[in-house]
Amino acid sequence: MYISITIEAGGAPYDISIDDRQRIGEALAALAESGRCRGGRGISFFRSVMNETAVSSSFTFRECGILSGDLLQAIE
Numbered sequence: 001m002y003i004s005i006t007i008e009a010g011g012a013p014y015d016i017s018i019d020d021r022q023r024i025g026e027a028l029a030a031l032a033e034s035g036r037c038r039g040g041r042g043i044s045f046f047r048s049v050m051n052e053t054a055v056s057s058s059f060t061f062r063e064c065g066i067l068s069g070d071l072l073q074a075i076e
Contacts, residue, residue: 025057
């Protein structure tokens with residue numbers, strides 16, 4: 001299932017629609033390679049605003065309970 005979320009890494013928010021079965025870290029690496037998310041590479045943890053929890057970038061969005069409308073903020 002595709003979800004629409006906002007990722008805040010490197011100071012700027014990025015709105016994306018992504019398959020929830022994809023690993024968070026892989027998605028961020030792809031965004032960084034395309035130049036869309038300069039601060040996305042190498043971040044290990046994010047804060048899910050909806051769930052009010054820290055999530056690891058080594059898990060999938062689904063495994064972390066990330067749903068459409070969530071905001072993931074980089075924990076640096």
